[in-house]
Amino acid sequence: MSTDVTRREFLATVAAAHGAFVLGFWMPDKTQAQTPVARPSGAVWYEEPATPEVNAWIVVAPDETVTIRIAQTELGQGVWTSNAMMVAEELQCDWTKVRPQYASANRDARERAPEWTLKVPGNGATDPSGGGEPTFGDRDRTGVAGIPDSLYRRMRTNAASSVKDGRYYLQLAGAEARERLLLAAAALWNVPVTELTAKDSVITHRSSGRSTTYGRIAERAAQTPHPHPETIRIKSPDQWTLMGTERKNLDVPLKVTGQTVYGIDVRLPGMKWAAVKACPVYGGDVKRYDFDAIRTMPGVRRAVQFPIPDPSCTRGRIFSGGVAVIADSWYQAKTAIDRMPIEWTIPPDNAAVNTAMMQDALAAAIAQPGRVRVEHGNVDGGFARAAKIVEATYSTPYLARARMEPGNATVLVTNDRVDIWIGDQSPQETRFSASKITGVPEQNVYIHLCHLGGGYGRNGNGPQAEQAIMIANQMRGTPVHMLWTREEDFVGTTYRAMGLARLKAGLDAEGWPIALEVRTCMQRDGFGPEASFDVTSRYQVPNYRYSTHTTRFHIPVGTRRGVGQAAHEFYRESFMNELAHAAGKDPYQYRRELIARTNLPYKADMLKALDMAAEMSGWGTPLPKGKARAIALEERGAEGNGSATISAMVHTVSLSREGKVRLERVDVAHDTGFGLVNPLSVKKQIEGQITWFYNDAMHQATTIADGHVVENNFNRFPLSRMAEDPPEINIRFFPTQHWLIGMAHDRATSIQSAIGDAIFQITGKRFRDLPFRKHDLTWS
Amino acid sequence: MAFDLTINGSVHSVDADPQTPLLWVIRDHVGLTGTKFSCGIGQCGACTVHVDGRAIRSCSVPVSTAVGKPILTIEGVSSDGSHPIQMAWKEFDAPQCGYCQSGMIMAALALLTDRPRPTDADIDARVTNACRCGTYHRVRQAIHLAADLMRK
Numbered sequence: 046m047s048t049d050v051t052r053r054e055f056l057a058t059v060a061a062a063h064g065a066f067v068l069g070f071w072m073p074d075k076t077q078a079q080t081p082v083a084r085p086s087g088a089v090w091y092e093e094p095a096t097p098e099v100n101a102w103i104v105v106a107p108d109e110t111v112t113i114r115i116a117q118t119e120l121g122q123g124v125w126t127s128n129a130m131m132v133a134e135e136l137q138c139d140w141t142k143v144r145p146q147y148a149s150a151n152r153d154a155r156e157r158a159p160e161w162t163l164k165v166p167g168n169g170a171t172d173p174s175g176g177g178e179p180t181f182g183d184r185d186r187t188g189v190a191g192i193p194d195s196l197y198r199r200m201r202t203n204a205a206s207s208v209k210d211g212r213y214y215l216q217l218a219g220a221e222a223r224e225r226l227l228l229a230a231a232a233l234w235n236v237p238v239t240e241l242t243a244k245d246s247v248i249t250h251r252s253s254g255r256s257t258t259y260g261r262i263a264e265r266a267a268q269t270p271h272p273h274p275e276t277i278r279i280k281s282p283d284q285w286t287l288m289g290t291e292r293k294n295l296d297v298p299l300k301v302t303g304q305t306v307y308g309i310d311v312r313l314p315g316m317k318w319a320a321v322k323a324c325p326v327y328g329g330d331v332k333r334y335d336f337d338a339i340r341t342m343p344g345v346r347r348a349v350q351f352p353i354p355d356p357s358c359t360r361g362r363i364f365s366g367g368v369a370v371i372a373d374s375w376y377q378a379k380t381a382i383d384r385m386p387i388e389w390t391i392p393p394d395n396a397a398v399n400t401a402m403m404q405d406a407l408a409a410a411i412a413q414p415g416r417v418r419v420e421h422g423n424v425d426g427g428f429a430r431a432a433k434i435v436e437a438t439y440s441t442p443y444l445a446r447a448r449m450e451p452g453n454a455t456v457l458v459t460n461d462r463v464d465i466w467i468g469d470q471s472p473q474e475t476r477f478s479a480s481k482i483t484g485v486p487e488q489n490v491y492i493h494l495c496h497l498g499g500g501y502g503r504n505g506n507g508p509q510a511e512q513a514i515m516i517a518n519q520m521r522g523t524p525v526h527m528l529w530t531r532e533e534d535f536v537g538t539t540y541r542a543m544g545l546a547r548l549k550a551g552l553d554a555e556g557w558p559i560a561l562e563v564r565t566c567m568q569r570d571g572f573g574p575e576a577s578f579d580v581t582s583r584y585q586v587p588n589y590r591y592s593t594h595t596t597r598f599h600i601p602v603g604t605r606r607g608v609g610q611a612a613h614e615f616y617r618e619s620f621m622n623e624l625a626h627a628a629g630k631d632p633y634q635y636r637r638e639l640i641a642r643t644n645l646p647y648k649a650d651m652l653k654a655l656d657m658a659a660e661m662s663g664w665g666t667p668l669p670k671g672k673a674r675a676i677a678l679e680e681r682g683a684e685g686n687g688s689a690t691i692s693a694m695v696h697t698v699s700l701s702r703e704g705k706v707r708l709e710r711v712d713v714a715h716d717t718g719f720g721l722v723n724p725l726s727v728k729k730q731i732e733g734q735i736t737w738f739y740n741d742a743m744h745q746a747t748t749i750a751d752g753h754v755v756e757n758n759f760n761r762f763p764l765s766r767m768a769e770d771p772p773e774i775n776i777r778f779f780p781t782q783h784w785l786i787g788m789a790h791d792r793a794t795s796i797q798s799a800i801g802d803a804i805f806q807i808t809g810k811r812f813r814d815l816p817f818r819k820h821d822l823t824w825s
Numbered sequence: 826m827a828f829d830l831t832i833n834g835s836v837h838s839v840d841a842d843p844q845t846p847l848l849w850v851i852r853d854h855v856g857l858t859g860t861k862f863s864c865g866i867g868q869c870g871a872c873t874v875h876v877d878g879r880a881i882r883s884c885s886v887p888v889s890t891a892v893g894k895p896i897l898t899i900e901g902v903s904s905d906g907s908h909p910i911q912m913a914w915k916e917f918d919a920p921q922c923g924y925c926q927s928g929m930i931m932a933a934l935a936l937l938t939d940r941p942r943p944t945d946a947d948i949d950a951r952v953t954n955a956c957r958c959g960t961y962h963r964v965r966q967a968i969h970l971a972a973d974l975m976r977k
Binding site: 119120121122123293294296297298300301302303304305306307309310312343374375376447448449450451496497498499500501528530531725729732733734735736737758759760764765766767768770771772774 | 842845846849853854856857858859860861862863864865866868869871898899900902903904905906911914915918919920921922923924925926927930945948949950952953954955956957958959960961962963964965
């Protein structure tokens with residue numbers, strides 16, 4: 046069967062099928078022209094609407110279904126629901142009729158954002174009536190810093206910022222559509238629009254008793270421009286009726302029946318399967334491979350080599366070259382590539398690297414002067430006057446994300462068009478890569494977005510799309526489904542950089558710090574010192590110096606859940622515990638006093654968090670031998686006066702004499718800012734990050750031997766299970782007077798310092814390097 | 826080699842190497858994609874299905890061992906989400922990314938079939954699937970609710 050697709054055939058066949066250019070359908074060839082591939086019921090990618098859209102976010106069908114287009118990617122964080130809630134709040138539609146669908150990254154390349162989305166209303170992070178403090182970078186074709194004026198503005202899903210960056214224009218999108226629906230009804234009835242009300246998709250003219258529905262008026266609304274969209278105001282939290290209520294996530298029903306179509310589930314007529322091996326040492330490439338050795342294996346079609354992806358497509362990271370085996374089924378391709386001899390060309394410097402050398406290099410770099418980021422007072426003078434000096438060195442390993450869905454993408458390249466089915470946290474970047482690799486303009490790249498089986502940091506920042514596009518580009522006309530094995534997924538990813546920190550404090554005679562020096566070290570391109578995660582003490586110390594130190598390694602690093610902040614909060618909060626113990630003071634009261642001494646704008650909020658968490662946990666009440674509590678502050682932005690997220694947690698930990706740790710109970714006091722969009726999603730995010738940082742604290746580490754990652758499956762990179770989940774999690778919220786930064790990645794980092802301190806309280810042993818699993822935790 | 830598999834009560838004729846793991850036959854030959862691939866070594870449980878009423882990790886079992894035995898996948902629990910275990914999952918909004926949840930539900934369903942009133946210790950021992958999003962807290966509550974609903 047010929048699988049060569051031309052644009053003309055594609056257009057002809059879908060037009061015949063649907064009367065319009067319909068994306069999400071794909072035609073294999075003319076012979077099947079009248080039998081388009083049905084969109085699976087669990088598919089969520091963009092589809093051209095059958096009725097005209099009211100605006101780029103909203104389509105209301107005659108049956109009252111409200112399609113809300115989502116430009117962020119659902120990977121478990123609830124954005125499918127919270128983005129829809131922000132639109133629906135203002136649209137005032139019937140929530141039970143809402144059906145989210147992914148926005149089109151292709152239209153995003155073709156259309157400009159409406160003017161009314163470009164200006165942020167209000168006065169920043171402390172104005173409850175405004176749009177908060179969204180951040181858009183400069184125009185950047187790769188999408189790395191966003192493409193601020195493209196149709197959907199921000200299509201990235203990162204930095205826990207989907208609500209912070211998108212709220213105002215998503216609310217505006219809902220409001221603009223509502224106003225146009227009202228204007229259309231007013232014109233139809235020839236009454237002033239001010240006499241109409243809209244609720245639950247029904248428009249009512251009270252004095253005449255007339256009413257209509259969104260479904261009936263939507264087509265007219267689509268033809269009714271708003272004369273002054275810049276005058277439309279968004280609702281402030283005191284006016285919310287949907288936002289701020291707990292809403293079950295709209296993607297859940299399909300996820301309990303197995304119907305959700307993830308990238309791995311995409312099937313196309315004529316599709317071939319690709320199993321891949323990339324050089325396990327980054328920077329390596331294929332020297333030779335012997336396809337003849339596997340040529341006759343069942344289902345095997347060919348082998349396709351691909352180079353090291355162009356770093357401009359991978360944010361400057363250097364991954365590996367490799368080879369794919371193409372077969373009629375994936376298991377055939379995988380079985381064959383496992384037996385195919387492959388030789389690699391590996392840069393000798395990279396091949397010589399192992400974890401111990403890297404630790405030595407970090408230790409050498411941190412001893413250098415480094416780059417001073419913050420300095421106030423006279424640190425050396427403070428140390429000279431101190432009654433007691435406390436010093437500690439902490440370290441954190443490389444860490445993988447280990448999402449559950451291995452990397453995959455289904456790609457069809459033709460001479461004038463690229464179609465990609467993928468779960469993707471950065472479709473604007475993938476669009477750029479597809480164009481760069483194939484030469485097809487971005488306007489002709491169609492990304493059919495799928496839900497992701499976990500992301501935890503821009504789904505790996507790895508080259509899954511780029512590899513698949515490079516393979517399919519050599520098989521133009523044939524759709525290729527590339528799927529990584531679990532082991533390959535540990536190669537095609539970036540890591541959180543390993544880190545080192547040296548902290549030194551001088552305490553006065555009462556035990557209060559009068560001087561503090563903090564040094565942190567990560568590799569140069571690691572998201573840590575170079576990405577402004579300033580570990581500036583939130584605790585008052587009159588003489589303070591913070592410096593960052595770097596070295597170069599070949600392991601590609603990127604934004605893993607918690608980013609550099611997770612490591613830095615481990616360092617900072619562990620050291621606070623050490624200082625409190627050295628001072629003979631209660632670690633909760635010690636923190637409290639040092640925050641109370643500051644003049645930080647959000648001081649009261651930090652104190653509130655600490656007090657609430659302590660009170661919730663029964664802080665100070667006796668615990669049996671073998672159990673301990675530890676407290677920590679978690680905040681982001683609390684040093685400034687803009688957006689911030691502030692919480693405190695108390696962790697109650699037990700440790701058996703045999704050294705078995707159990708996180709028994711977690712008490713969380715968390716600020717809501719002016720309001721949480723979906724408090725249920727927020728609770729789930731906190732629960733999820735309790736598991737995440739428990740794993741970071743107890744189990745996980747990535748080590749390097751001979752230049753490659755050692756832990757490449759779950760037998761060596763352990764994931765905790767039900768049996769380790771804390772039996773009790775208590776979450777309480779308190780209001781604060783700013784907009785939040787976000788929820789999805791740096792909550793519950795305190796588990797790291799808390800387990801470390803509990804181990805110390807119970808055993809007297811202080812461990813300063815993660816994970817704790819590798820230490821002897823027994824006691825008697 | 827051609828053989829018949831009985832999946833969710835329907836007979837499917839399949840032509841595959843008998844050593845092919847059951848997972849890939851279910852996903853790629855039969856086309857039921859609710860069962861997921863993740864580790865390929867029987868560690869994580871994303872591929873859990875029932876064979877002859879027992880929860881097994883289908884990535885590590887040759888398809889030949891399932892011939893002639895009833896196979897149950899997530900699609901066979903109920904396609905409309907009306908089974909008590911699915912209702913309980915929805916009540917607690919348990920899934921996050923959802924990728925592991927088919928396997929998690931299948932493991933929990935096997936437990937509930939054996940032990941209609943499971944203790945937390947039973948759950949710890951029998952539901953050993955990995956979830957990277959950290960849904961364990963809600964999954965545990967959902968299993969207890971499902972036990973209540975299934976007894977009614």
